[in-house]
Amino acid sequence: MSFLIEMCGITKSFPGVMANNDITLQLKQGEIHALLGENGAGKSTLMSILFGLYAPDKGVIKKNGQEIHLHGPGDATRYGIGMVHQHFKLVHNFTVLENITLGVESTRRGMLQMEEARERVLQLSRRYGLEVDPDALISNITVGMQQRVEILKMLYRDNEILIMDEPTAVLTPQEIEELMKIMQGLVEEGKSILFITHKLAEIKRIAHRCTVLRKGRHIATTEVATTTVEELSEMMVGRKVDLVPPKSEVELGEAVLQVHHLTVLNQVTQKAAVNNVSFTVRSGEIVCVAGIDGNGQSELVYALTGLLPAAAGSVYLDNREISNFSIRQRLLSGMAHIPEDRQRHGLVLDYSLAYNLILQSYFTPRFSRRGFLRLAPITVYAQELISRFDIRAGQGSGTMVRSMSGGNQQKAILAREIDGQPRLLLAVQPTRGLDVGAIEFIHRQLIEQRRQGAAILLVSLELDEVMNISDRILVIYEGELVADVEPLQVSYQELGLYMSGSKREVMV
Amino acid sequence: MNRWRQLLASSAVTSFISSLMAIVVGLAAGFIVMLISNSSQAVRAFWVILSSGVADMRNIGQVLYFATPIIMTGLAVGFASRTGLFNIGASGQFTVGAFLAILVSIRSLALPGPLPWILGLSAATLGGALWGLIPGVLKAWRNVNEVIAGIMTNYIGMYLVNFLITRTVYDRLRNQTLRVPPRGTIPKMGFEHIFRVGNSVSSVNGGIVIAAVTAILLYILLEKTTFGYELKACGLNRDAARYAGINENRSIILSMMISGALAGLGGGLLYLAGAGKSLDVVDVLAPEGFNGIPVALLGMNSPLGIVLAGLFIAYLTVGGFNMQLFRFAPQVIEIITAVIIYFSAFALLFKNFLEGRLVPGRLLEREEEGEPTAERGGGS
Numbered sequence: 001m002s003f004l005i006e007m008c009g010i011t012k013s014f015p016g017v018m019a020n021n022d023i024t025l026q027l028k029q030g031e032i033h034a035l036l037g038e039n040g041a042g043k044s045t046l047m048s049i050l051f052g053l054y055a056p057d058k059g060v061i062k063k064n065g066q067e068i069h070l071h072g073p074g075d076a077t078r079y080g081i082g083m084v085h086q087h088f089k090l091v092h093n094f095t096v097l098e099n100i101t102l103g104v105e106s107t108r109r110g111m112l113q114m115e116e117a118r119e120r121v122l123q124l125s126r127r128y129g130l131e132v133d134p135d136a137l138i139s140n141i142t143v144g145m146q147q148r149v150e151i152l153k154m155l156y157r158d159n160e161i162l163i164m165d166e167p168t169a170v171l172t173p174q175e176i177e178e179l180m181k182i183m184q185g186l187v188e189e190g191k192s193i194l195f196i197t198h199k200l201a202e203i204k205r206i207a208h209r210c211t212v213l214r215k216g217r218h219i220a221t222t223e224v225a226t227t228t229v230e231e232l233s234e235m236m237v238g239r240k241v242d243l244v245p246p247k248s249e250v251e252l253g254e255a256v257l258q259v260h261h262l263t264v265l266n267q268v269t270q271k272a273a274v275n276n277v278s279f280t281v282r283s284g285e286i287v288c289v290a291g292i293d294g295n296g297q298s299e300l301v302y303a304l305t306g307l308l309p310a311a312a313g314s315v316y317l318d319n320r321e322i323s324n325f326s327i328r329q330r331l332l333s334g335m336a337h338i339p340e341d342r343q344r345h346g347l348v349l350d351y352s353l354a355y356n357l358i359l360q361s362y363f364t365p366r367f368s369r370r371g372f373l374r375l376a377p378i379t380v381y382a383q384e385l386i387s388r389f390d391i392r393a394g395q396g397s398g399t400m401v402r403s404m405s406g407g408n409q410q411k412a413i414l415a416r417e418i419d420g421q422p423r424l425l426l427a428v429q430p431t432r433g434l435d436v437g438a439i440e441f442i443h444r445q446l447i448e449q450r451r452q453g454a455a456i457l458l459v460s461l462e463l464d465e466v467m468n469i470s471d472r473i474l475v476i477y478e479g480e481l482v483a484d485v486e487p488l489q490v491s492y493q494e495l496g497l498y499m500s501g502s503k504r505e506v507m508v
Numbered sequence: 509m510n511r512w513r514q515l516l517a518s519s520a521v522t523s524f525i526s527s528l529m530a531i532v533v534g535l536a537a538g539f540i541v542m543l544i545s546n547s548s549q550a551v552r553a554f555w556v557i558l559s560s561g562v563a564d565m566r567n568i569g570q571v572l573y574f575a576t577p578i579i580m581t582g583l584a585v586g587f588a589s590r591t592g593l594f595n596i597g598a599s600g601q602f603t604v605g606a607f608l609a610i611l612v613s614i615r616s617l618a619l620p621g622p623l624p625w626i627l628g629l630s631a632a633t634l635g636g637a638l639w640g641l642i643p644g645v646l647k648a649w650r651n652v653n654e655v656i657a658g659i660m661t662n663y664i665g666m667y668l669v670n671f672l673i674t675r676t677v678y679d680r681l682r683n684q685t686l687r688v689p690p691r692g693t694i695p696k697m698g699f700e701h702i703f704r705v706g707n708s709v710s711s712v713n714g715g716i717v718i719a720a721v722t723a724i725l726l727y728i729l730l731e732k733t734t735f736g737y738e739l740k741a742c743g744l745n746r747d748a749a750r751y752a753g754i755n756e757n758r759s760i761i762l763s764m765m766i767s768g769a770l771a772g773l774g775g776g777l778l779y780l781a782g783a784g785k786s787l788d789v790v791d792v793l794a795p796e797g798f799n800g801i802p803v804a805l806l807g808m809n810s811p812l813g814i815v816l817a818g819l820f821i822a823y824l825t826v827g828g829f830n831m832q833l834f835r836f837a838p839q840v841i842e843i844i845t846a847v848i849i850y851f852s853a854f855a856l857l858f859k860n861f862l863e864g865r866l867v868p869g870r871l872l873e874r875e876e877e878g879e880p881t882a883e884r885g886g887g888s
Contacts, residue, residue: 307750328753339751348745359741359752368734 002065004029004192005050005081005161010059012045019045020056023218025211027161032183032193034203034224036236037213038435039407043196046213047163050194051083052076082159084150086166090138096149097121097134100156124155129185143293144175151182162186163194168202169433172292173463173496180206198435200229201464212236237437244468245443248451253283255319256455257304257424262313264299272311273299275479281424281455286446288458288470292499296479297459298340301428304457305337306330318423331360334423338413338430340459346413347401354382354397357416389415390441407438414442418449425449428459443469463492477501523808526857530806531820534848541843542836553834557827557841567830569703569710571822573781576715577602579818580774581800583719583726584640584767586809590730591763592743593647597658598771599797600665601639605632605772606779606787606794607669610685613692613780614677624692629718629776636772637765639665644764648757654764662793670789684786685779693782694718711783718777719818722770723811730811739763771797802849821845 005027012020020042027033037043048054050061052070060067063079070076076083090099097114100121106113121134130148138146147167154162164183168176183193183206195207203210203224210227212219212235219235233241257280264274274296281287291297302308304315306327314323317333325333339345347356358367358378367378382397391411393399401409410430418425427446431439446469450456460466466473467487475483475498482504483490497503538557542550561571581598588595595601613628643657677686694714703710730736741749742759750756774796779787803821807813828841 305751326753326755327750328755331753337751344745344747345751346748348741348748350744351741355737359748362737363734371733371735373732373734373737 003027003062004064006062006065007046007050008060008062010046010049010056010061012049012054012056018216020049021216022059023213023216024221025218026221027192027194028209029192030187030190031208032187032195032206034195034197034207034210035213036197036200036203036210036232038236038437039433040215040405041213041236041435042216043213045216047083047165047194047196050076050081051163077157077159080158080160081163082154082157082161083163084147084154084165084167086169088146088150090146090149092139093137095135095137096132096141096152099138099149100134100153104157121152121156124152128155128182128189130155130182142175144171144178147171147175147179148182151186160190161192161194163196165196166198167195168197168199172499173492174500176202199464200232200436203232204229214238233436236435241436241440245440245447247447247469250284250451250453252285253453255280255282256317257281257457258316258319259304260314260316262300262303262315263311264296264303264308265311266299267308273479274303276313277476277479277481278313279474279481279484281457283423283453283455284450285472286450286456286458286470287472287474288460288466289474289476290460290463290466290495290499291476293461295476297428297476299479300476301337301340301426301459304426305335328360336417336420336422336425338410338417338425338427340428340432342406342409342413347409349402350400352397353386353391353393353399353401353404353412354378356401356412357382357385357397359416361420385412385415385419389445391415407434410434410438410442414445418445418454421452422449422454425454425456426459427456429461430458431460431462431465439465463495466495467492475499477504523810523813527806527808527813527817530851531848533851534844537847538840538844541840545840546834546836549834549836553831553836556831556834557824557844560827560830561823563830564705565703566705566708566710567826569699569712570826571819572699572703572716573711573713573783574822574825575815575818576719576781577774577778577796578799578803578821579716579719579723579815580777581771581797582803582807582814582818583723583800583811584636584770584774585800586804586807586811586814587726587730587770588763588767589804589809590743591739591759592746593654593760593763593767595640595643595658595764595767595771596655596801597640597643597661597665597768597797598800599793599795600658600662601636601768601771602775602797603669603787603794604639604665604775605636606775607672607685608632608635608772609776609780610688610787611672611677613688614686617689617692622695625694625780628688628692628780629694629773632776633769633773636775637769639772640764640766640768641761644761644768647764648760662797666791666793669787670791673787673789678789679786682786684788687784687786688780688782690782693780694777696782711781713781713783715777715781718773720815722773723815726770727811735762771800774800802845806848821848824848 003026007023007025010020010023023042023046025046035043045054049056052072052075061070062068068079091102094102097118101117106116118134125132130152132145132148132152138149167179171179187193197203207224209221210224210232211221212232214236260278262274262277263272265271266273277300289297289300299308303310306325310323314321316322317335320333322330322333343349348359358381361367362373367374379397385391386393386397389411392408393404401412430442434442446456446458458470470487473485473487473490474481475495477499478501483498484505539550539554542554560567562568581602584598584601585595609628609632612631613624616624616627639661642661643654646652646657647654673685679686697714697717699712700709703712730740738754739759741752741754742756746756778796779785799821803817804814807817824841824845828838831841832838
């Protein structure tokens with residue numbers, strides 16, 4: 001049996017790290033082949049090799065049985081290999097058409113021939129069911145549409161092997177549904193897809209075969225139809241994983257966070273990004289704010305943490321009004337916060353791990369005396385958290401956080417935030433970009449905090465996360481809360497409708 | 509091999525090597541200029557540049573004397589950089605400090621013992637702090653870029669000082685400040701017995717000791733105290749510092765004040781050195797303030813590195829004086845310093861280059877999170 005693309009015995013090592021160790025990947029013509037693995041498993045390195053960014057130390061790449069050598073992305077394009085990156089590479093003030101043709105414009109005597117290009121784009125979009133408006137500006141179309149533009153870019157270049165790097169990460173449930181249909185259409189038209197993902201359900205849903213990598217090694221290539229989700233996750237992580245974290249019943253306590261008619265303005269447009277929002281989070285409860293990115297979640301969190309002023313309304317923590325508290329006063333009153341952008345807001349990347357773990361408590365008597373840092377207790381404390389939260393850091397507490405992996409950076413933030421036994425924990429997309437093992441760990445920690453009586457406000461874009469761990473779901477749409485439901489009483493589809501604004505519950 | 513690699517890869521070592529590379533390139537450029545202008549004498553004159561700083565005790569003393577003010581302004585710029593601010597206003601702070609030092613010292617000559625110069629230096633420090641406070645406050649409260657405010661306070665400071673000199677301690681004949689008599693200057697601390705050749709005594713004085721002690725204090729402040737922790741956190745990641753509840757505005761203001769105080773003290777140290785130098789009434793910004801920028805760059809913003817960089821630049825300056833014996837224009841030395849300064853800006857580039865070559869593992873760990881690969885895959 002011949003394969004369209006064959007990567008045989010690929011080995012790539014960097015000093016001290018074996019990123020790919022004798023990996024074999026075989027892509028058949030016309031299949032959707034999933035590439036599954038945790039962060040650091042070697043997926044990116046493998047795809048970089050296929051895309052010509054790295055040369056492998058050992059191993060060969062074959063296309064239709066012929067050995068090929070890739071010396072750069074240009075070569076990859078020549079062999080029909082294209083990639084949709086997780087973060088799109090589009091020029092925002094160009095039109096769809098201009099973006100698609102960028103770099104391969106058809107010209108005559110140095111003049112652009114856009115009409116030809118337009119014809120071809122329309123033709124492609126009809127053939128593959130990728131509806132787009134060629135004259136719309138990228139900045140005016142939705143993320144789902146932008147992704148279609150990326151796919152069209154690959155098709156326009158006659159790529160037959162499409163690498164898609166976590167394509168569903170940024171989409172709503174409805175958009176994911178459409179993407180799946182498009183992917184199926186592409187395959188029916190003879191394209192082949194390499195699909196990188198963390199999400200097991202999607203693999204199950206759409207992929208034909210799946211190659212699992214772990215720690216740089218090839219673990220298995222399986223037929224998806226005959227493999228269960230549990231088996232896949234076990235192959236990926238190397239042990240059994242609870243995909244749905246076990247939750248015990250917890251007696252609801254008193255209201256910890258009370259928000260009354262909160263309005264927050266967008267700092268640029270001065271329009272209400274959060275509009276007259278009221279809700280309560282009680283002790284022992286995980287309340288999830290669900291919604292499509294950019295519907296006011298960030299502003300809501302900024303206002304609660306004190307980073308942005310509230311234009312109107314009030315916030316109470318343990319029955320104490322904190323609306324005018326400084327950030328530090330809020331932290332000292334028992335608020336903890338896992339920020340959305342961990343590298344920007346959560347960590348000082350060029351500080352050591354130990355210094356990052358005391359970022360909010362460096363001034364307390366435990367870590368300082370008469371204005372001087374007490375290095376010994378700081379180190380001991382860091383070591384304690386490192387072992388308790390299993391933070392992997394090459395040089396222990398002195399490791400620069402910049403050199404740590406994303407999952408371990410997130411663990412460091414989590415450790416710092418929940419070690420202070422917060423009354424209220426604001427967790428904003430705490431599992432974004434993490435692999436199954438790390439997600440499980442973080443979910444368990446959140447549930448443990450709930451058991452200990454903390455109130456948890458979780459902002460998440462992942463519907464699985466919303467459904468699996470929350471006790472109550474608030475849906476936010478264009479800065480307003482449009483639903484307050486319990487996960488057992490609502491379906492994914494219904495939630496999707498709330499999130500897209502097509503449906504709303506009358507909120508009091 | 510691996511241990512060697514690790515040693516090379518440690519950030520202190522790469523910093524040092526990259527500064528060294530800047531210096532080598534600068535010296536090479538200077539040598540080429542000398543070859544072009546007079547090739548027969550070039551080698552000997554170049555040797556003088558390299559060696560005369562340690563040729564005799566007097567020259568060593570001169571190196572210390574020239575190093576003092578630029579170490580101070582270097583510390584001022586370097587300290588501000590560590591906290592995420594670019595203090596280009598060091599020149600104005602330096603001038604204000606210099607003037608206040610002269611004024612206060614002369615006006616308090618009647619006071620007993622060392623009080624005149626101590627009061628003079630205190631006034632210099634406070635004046636510099638005040639002059640640094642202005643851009644600090646503007647930045648913290650009104651979000652005015654500290655570079656713009658710094659440049660403006662440079663000119664305001666210079667013209668204001670020129671005006672105030674003519675109203676106070678003015679020597680009309682020489683169009684400069686009056687000379688500070690020996691009673692009002694910083695004591696020599698016995699250096700005059702060490703750093704001399706025959707009757708020719710070097711100008712070095714207690715100022716270099718003050719500069720060194722200041723560098724040590726600054727190191728302690730930055731590395732050992734909670735205040736330094738806050739300042740550096742703001743400098744490295746302002747957003748994260750804010751999120752952690754650190755008062756960012758307070759950090760900005762205090763940091764600019766301290767930076768200004770350092771530059772102001774530098775002005776005081778130079779003009780109370782007892783070397784017969786007076787502050788001229790000219791419409792030129794004090795170059796010592798700007799020289800602090802390359803010194804800080806070359807010293808990689810660390811107090812110890814800045815002391816070494818300041819000594820090095822002073823060493824070249826002394827070499828430049830002596831090179832003139834071979835009838836080279838003294839400007840050659842300025843070319844050399846300029847090229848070094850230019851390349852010390854590249855020192856960071858060298859540093860990244862070295863780290864990239866020596867620590868690819870660091871690159872890899874980030875690759876694995878997916879982002880950079882995507883970045884580079886761009887144009888396809």
